[in-house]
Amino acid sequence: MIAEFGLAALWLAAALGLLQLLLASAAARAEGPAVALRSVRAVAGVQGLMAGLSFAALLLLFWRTDLSVALVAANSHSSKPLLYKLSGAWGNHEGSMLLWVTVLALAGAAVALLERRLSDRTLAATLGAQGAIAAGFYAFLLFASNPFARLAQAPPDGQGLNPLLQDPGLAFHPPTLYLGYVGISVAFSFAVGALVTREVNPVFARAMRPWVLGAWTMLTLGIVAGSYWAYYELGWGGWWFWDPVENASLMPWLAATALLHSVTVLAARDGLRAWTIVLAVVAFSMSMVGTFLVRSGILTSVHSFAVDPARGTFILALLLLYIGGALLLFGLRIGTVRAGRQFEAVSREGALVANNLLLSTILGVVLFGTLYPLALEGLTGEKISVGPPYFNAAAGPLALLMIALMGAGPLLRWRRDELRAAARRIALPAALGIAAFAAVLLLRPDIGVLPLLGLVLAAGVGLASVAPLFGRSLRRTPLFTWGMVVSHLGIAVALAGAAADAAFTSETLVALRPGQAADVGPYRVRLDGVRPIAGPNWTAVEARLSATRGDGGFALAPQSRAFSSPPTETAEAAISTRLDGQLYTVLGRPTEDGRWQLRLWWKPWVTLIWLGGALVALGGALTLVGRWRRERRSAERLAWA
Amino acid sequence: MRAKNQRMTLVLLGMGAMLIAALLAMWGLRDRAALFLSPGDLRTRSVPAGQAVRIGGMVRPGSLVRAPDGVSLSFVVGDDTPRTVPVSFRGVPPDLFREGSGVIAEGSFAPDGRFVAAELLAKHDENYKPPDKVAAAHRTETLR
Numbered sequence: 210m211i212a213e214f215g216l217a218a219l220w221l222a223a224a225l226g227l228l229q230l231l232l233a234s235a236a237a238r239a240e241g242p243a244v245a246l247r248s249v250r251a252v253a254g255v256q257g258l259m260a261g262l263s264f265a266a267l268l269l270l271f272w273r274t275d276l277s278v279a280l281v282a283a284n285s286h287s288s289k290p291l292l293y294k295l296s297g298a299w300g301n302h303e304g305s306m307l308l309w310v311t312v313l314a315l316a317g318a319a320v321a322l323l324e325r326r327l328s329d330r331t332l333a334a335t336l337g338a339q340g341a342i343a344a345g346f347y348a349f350l351l352f353a354s355n356p357f358a359r360l361a362q363a364p365p366d367g368q369g370l371n372p373l374l375q376d377p378g379l380a381f382h383p384p385t386l387y388l389g390y391v392g393i394s395v396a397f398s399f400a401v402g403a404l405v406t407r408e409v410n411p412v413f414a415r416a417m418r419p420w421v422l423g424a425w426t427m428l429t430l431g432i433v434a435g436s437y438w439a440y441y442e443l444g445w446g447g448w449w450f451w452d453p454v455e456n457a458s459l460m461p462w463l464a465a466t467a468l469l470h471s472v473t474v475l476a477a478r479d480g481l482r483a484w485t486i487v488l489a490v491v492a493f494s495m496s497m498v499g500t501f502l503v504r505s506g507i508l509t510s511v512h513s514f515a516v517d518p519a520r521g522t523f524i525l526a527l528l529l530l531y532i533g534g535a536l537l538l539f540g541l542r543i544g545t546v547r548a549g550r551q552f553e554a555v556s557r558e559g560a561l562v563a564n565n566l567l568l569s570t571i572l573g574v575v576l577f578g579t580l581y582p583l584a585l586e587g588l589t590g591e592k593i594s595v596g597p598p599y600f601n602a603a604a605g606p607l608a609l610l611m612i613a614l615m616g617a618g619p620l621l622r623w624r625r626d627e628l629r630a631a632a633r634r635i636a637l638p639a640a641l642g643i644a645a646f647a648a649v650l651l652l653r654p655d656i657g658v659l660p661l662l663g664l665v666l667a668a669g670v671g672l673a674s675v676a677p678l679f680g681r682s683l684r685r686t687p688l689f690t691w692g693m694v695v696s697h698l699g700i701a702v703a704l705a706g707a708a709a710d711a712a713f714t715s716e717t718l719v720a721l722r723p724g725q726a727a728d729v730g731p732y733r734v735r736l737d738g739v740r741p742i743a744g745p746n747w748t749a750v751e752a753r754l755s756a757t758r759g760d761g762g763f764a765l766a767p768q769s770r771a772f773s774s775p776p777t778e779t780a781e782a783a784i785s786t787r788l789d790g791q792l793y794t795v796l797g798r799p800t801e802d803g804r805w806q807l808r809l810w811w812k813p814w815v816t817l818i819w820l821g822g823a824l825v826a827l828g829g830a831l832t833l834v835g836r837w838r839r840e841r842r843s844a845e846r847l848a849w850a
Numbered sequence: 851m852r853a854k855n856q857r858m859t860l861v862l863l864g865m866g867a868m869l870i871a872a873l874l875a876m877w878g879l880r881d882r883a884a885l886f887l888s889p890g891d892l893r894t895r896s897v898p899a900g901q902a903v904r905i906g907g908m909v910r911p912g913s914l915v916r917a918p919d920g921v922s923l924s925f926v927v928g929d930d931t932p933r934t935v936p937v938s939f940r941g942v943p944p945d946l947f948r949e950g951s952g953v954i955a956e957g958s959f960a961p962d963g964r965f966v967a968a969e970l971l972a973k974h975d976e977n978y979k980p981p982d983k984v985a986a987a988h989r990t991e992t993l994r
Contacts, residue, residue, distance in 0.1 A: 484860065548857045562860065566867040573871025574878070581879055592886035594904050594956075595879065603878035718941055720920020777946070797942035800920040808942050 212278050215266025216357040219307075222259035222314060223347035225252050226340045229317075233337025237330050237405055246329045249336050250321040256343065257318025264311040267356055271298040277363040280304060280356050286369040288746045296380040297370045302504060302520075303356035305383065309500065310346045312384075312391040316420075317343060320395055326416040327399075328408060335395075335402030342394055345527045353523045372747070372772040372779050378438030382431060386458055389428025390496045393465050395420040397493035400486045401535055404542045409482045414475035415840075417489070419833055421472055425465045426829030432458050433822030444780040444795045446810045448710070448818055451600040453508045456579045457499030460572055464492035467568040470561045478623060480549040480558055484565065490535045495572070497528045507583055553625035560618030567611035574603045605659050612666055612704060615697055616673030638676060642669025656712040663708025671701035688835025696828025703821025709790075709814035720797075720804040730811025732756045732792055734765075739796075739805055747772045749781070752796045752805060756785065767796040767807075791815050884956065890931035899959045905935055906954045914949050927953060927965075939967040946972035 229252045236245035267280075271294050276282045284301045285294055299308045317339035324332055350356065399417045403409045435458065440448040449455065468488040474481045502508055505521030552558035578595045586592050620634040645668035649661055674697035678686060717729040726735040737753040749770040755762050767783035785792045790813035797806025884902040887895075897903050905927055913926035921940055928934040937955050947953060947970055955967035 481860075483857075484864075551856050562863070566863055569864065570867045570871045570874075573868055574875050577871065577875035578879065581875070582883070593883045594886050595883045596956075598884075598902065599878045599882040602882060603874045607874075718921050780942075795942060797921070800916060802920075804920045806921055806942050 211266050211269050211273075211275065212357040212359060215263045215270070216355070218259045218263040218266065219347065219351060219357070222256050222263060222310075223344060223351060225256035225259060226314075226344035226347055228252050229256060229340030230337050230344060233333045233340060236333035237337060237402075239330070243329070246333050249333050253321035253336050253340065254318045256340070257314045257321075260311045260314035260343075264307055267298050267304055267307055268295055270357075271295055271304075274367065276365075276367055277359055279358045279360050282360060282364050282367045284370055285367040286746065287366055289370065289375070290745050292377065292380055293370060293375045296374075299383050300370055300374045300379055303350070303354045306346070306350055306354050306504060307356050308384065308387055309391055310343060310350060312387045313339070313343050313346065313394055316392050316395050316424075317398075320398075320420070324416060326412060327402070328406065328412075331399075331402045331406045331408050331413065333402075334405040335398045337405075338398035338401040339394065342398070342531060345530065349520075349523050349527060353520050369746075369772070369775050371775070372770065372777045373442060375746075375772075376438065376442055378434060378442060382434045382438055385427055385434060386431030389424045389426070389431050389465075390458060390461055390499070392424030392427060393421070393461060393492045393496055395424065396465075396468060396489040397531075397535065400489035401538060404486060404538050404546075407542065407545045409486060409546045411476050411479050414472050414485065418469075418472050418476055419836060421465065421469050421489075422829055422833045422836070425462070425469050426826050426833065428458070428462050428465060429822065429826040429829060432462060433819055433826065436822070437819050441782055441784055444782045446714075446716070446793055446795075446808075446812070448707075448815070451578075451595075451597050453579050454503055456575050457502045460495040460575055460579075461492055461499060463568050463572040463575070464488060464495050467565045467572075468492050470564050474558050474561050475549070478550055478552065478558060480552055481562070481565075482546050482549045483543055486539060486546070488565070490532070490539065491572075494528075494532045494535075495576075497524075497531065498576075501525055501528055502579070552623075555621065555626050555628055555631065557618065557621045557623045557626075560614060560621050563614050564611060564618060567607055567614070571604050571607045571611070574607065575600065578603065601659065609659070609662050609666055612670055612700060615700060616666075616670035619677045619693060619697065620673065634676065635673065638669045638673035641672050642666065645669065653712065660708045660712035663704050664712065667701045667705035667708060671698060671705070674698045674701055688838060689832045690835075692828045692830070692832030692835055694828070695831055696825045699821045699824025699826075699828060701821070702824055703818050706814050706817025706819075706821060710812050710818065713813045714815075715811045717809045718806075719809075720800050720806050722804050727807065727809065729792070729809040730813070731758045732809075732811060733758070734792075734794065734807070734809055736805060736807065742768070744770070750796070752794075752807070754783070754794055754807075756792055765792070765794050767794045769796050769798070786816060789813055886954075888929045888931075889927055889933045889935045890929050892935065893931065893933050897959055899961045902956075902958055903965075904954055904956045905937070905965055906952070907935070909947070909949050909951060909953050910934060911949045925949070927955060935965050936963070937965045937967050939970055941970070943970050944972040948972075 229249060232245055232249045232252060235242070236249050270278050270281055271285055272291070274281060274285050274287045274294060280301060280303050285297045289297070298304045317336060320339065321336055327335065396417060399413070399420065403413045435455070436448050439450065468485065471481045471485045471488055475485045501521070501524045505524055507521055578599050582593050582595050616638055617631070617635050621631055642665050646661075646665045649656070649664050675694055677690065677694055715730040717727050719727045721727060721736040723736050723738045726733050728734075734754050734756045737755055739750055739752045742749050742751050747770045749768040751766050751768045754765040754767070756765060763785055765783040765785055768781040769778060770781055771778050780795050780797075782793055782795045784794070790811060793810040793812060795808040797808060799805055882902070884904050885897070886904045886906060887897070889905065889907050907927040907929045910926040910928045914923060915925070916923045921942070922938065923943065924936065924938040926934045926936050939955070952972065954971040955965060956969040956971065957965060957967040960966050
């Protein structure tokens with residue numbers, strides 16, 4: 210019954226998506242009836258509710274481990290802990306796509322219920338675009354990826370979930386990522402709506418900004434959580450692998466970051482109109498490209514679990530339809546979007562244009578590197594792999610240049626600035642950067658160019674990013690200025706962590722007998738013993754290690770786990786977080802002569818990477834709250850006047 | 851920036867950025883992309899020593915030898931052709947690495963013809979098949 214209810218809700222939501230598109234086309238006409246807009250709002254709300262109910266039905270099926278449903282039987286097991294039964298609902302293709310459209314529908318419903326600033330016609334057109342996107346992806350679910358399909362005969366038990374995915378990280382990472390990844394669809398729909406009604410102006414930008422900010426904040430959190438999950442769960446000691454699936458979330462983030470900055474120019478200074486529209490279209494296009502890469506099974510990668518060409522073709526068709534449609538509309542309407550207000554090259558706007566250009570270039574480099582091997586294999590059959598050597602060399606210097614400009618940008622004035630006055634404001638951070646350069650060269654002359662530049666920039670930009678607060682009353686500084694400062698500081702902190710990890714990590718690979726010890730960085734790590742232990746649905750061997758560094762020591766217990774369904778072994782790294790870094794230990798295999806392989810890393814300051822990432826997201830949240838408070842206050846002032 | 855031409859300037863800057871991205875990508879891809887080959891591919895093409903390559907195939911049963919230091923190992927990768935590649939590796943192999951199952955070795959050939967792997971990937975997916983096997987499976991499906 211529950212599966213049939215979920216499927217019915219999904220069909221209903223799909224029908225409502227189409228209805229939303231039809232009603233919106235009526236309401237967006239200049240002489241459209243007022244009742245049409247109200248009904249579009251209501252339809253969008255109910256569509257969100259139906260998608261939410263459908264997803265809730267899937268959660269319930271996984272909770273009860275209803276093995277007559279094919280998806281549950283293939284991805285769950287009655288002995289799994291409850292958390293992983295539930296998170297298993299989105300740890301597979303169909304469930305993940307259902308979560309995707311649910312977020313899309315809920316975002317549309319939120320716009321319908323909360324948005325009050327847009328003109329009625331633009332809002333109707335926006336909701337129409339959101340309904341059109343939703344209808345396509347509902348069709349994909351219903352015709353190519355039905356999550357509620359029943360089995361003729363229920364198996365005695367399920368096949369279980371990939372053990373790598375049985376982790377609290379999986380419960381948190383995909384929903385957060387999707388809130389950002391799919392939430393950015395709202396920006397796309399806003400852009401389409403504004404193009405339809407020719408209302409590309411600061412009012413539109415101010416209406417769009419909170420949605421972009423919210424989606425961007427969630428996307429940032431999702432990427433940071435995913436990076437930490439890969440770091441501790443994969444046991445390779447790395448935090449970013451340039452895996453195509455990671456790039457699939459990075460590309461929308463790059464576009465959304467550019468959009469966030471250009472929409473600010475449009476809202477505050479009425480500049481960069483066409484530019485902002487293009488970025489809004491590109492940002493969600495990148496989300497759809499990412500969905501295509503991950504969900505079509507075109508990649509054979511750690512994260513992808515499907516090989517099914519029919520699905521790939523379906524998503525590709527949707528992708529071409531929506532991106533092509535939006536770009537066509539842009540081409541037809543760009544003539545009617547008047548050029549925005551002017552500004553000088555040396556100005557806040559100029560710096561933001563530079564930020565946009567650099568982000569777009571990085572996006573281009575990552576997109577080329579991700580798609581090229583697929584295109585080459587499709588066209589010639591030749592298989593190549595494009596990995597960290599390419600991405601670090603091509604995107605790394607651009608990213609460093611962009612971060613350097615990020616330090617300077619907020620210290621420039623809007624519209625026009627004096628070069629010499631600006632240079633004076635940047636002098637102190639630049640001096641700190643030079644001091645850091647000298648210090649690193651004196652203390653550790655052997656580190657590579659990129660890590661060296663990274664450390665220097667982190668010092669200079671870290672100071673520059675808090676410089677906008679100098680000479681201001683901290684209590685009277687608006688919350689959204691704090692948000693910018695915190696986000697920019699977060700980038701500098703994350704850069705410091707990444708550079709320190711690249712420059713100073715030490716690694717030891719040994720095979721030890723119980724009682725023997727090995728050195729890694731400042732630590733001496735002793736293997737005290739190895740013992741078998743058992744968990745709810747796995748058994749493991751666990752090594753007991755004690756690490757000492759002159760003073761008192763601490764214990765670590767890395768495991769090698771064996772899961773029974775599906776039969777898989779995984780290494781569970783044991784990580785100890787110290788004030789100045791992390792000790793990362795992985796238990797390998799036993800050797801024939803009774804020793805145990807151990808892989809040990811000392812990673813100084815590595816935690817700064819995710820701390821910085823969390824600061825970036827926090828800055829987004831602060832800005833969102835700050836903008837909201839400012840608007841409420843000015844609305845109150847208007848009401849009093 | 852002259853006021854009149856600002857929009858044109860922005861458009862040109864945007865196109866310039868895309869051009870730079872394309873050039874950077876082409877330069878990077880020429881030097882830094884690693885070929886992904888199966889042992890059978892090596893019958894028809896030679897790879898110079900030191901060039902980054904990935905070799906994908908199956909670990910030949912009975913070929914796995916562990917060195918006395920406990921962390922070095924060597925094995926032979928093969929596919930459904932007679933050509934095989936001897937591989938040596940120092941490290942903890944991935945969880946699913948075992949004789950008779952699929953592996954991707956990332957590294958380069960030493961001058962003596964031995965492949966020195968910097969990293970081994972055994973796909974963390976029980977459904978994983980090496981690249982040819984997927985293609986072969988697809989062919990069978992189409993024929994059916």
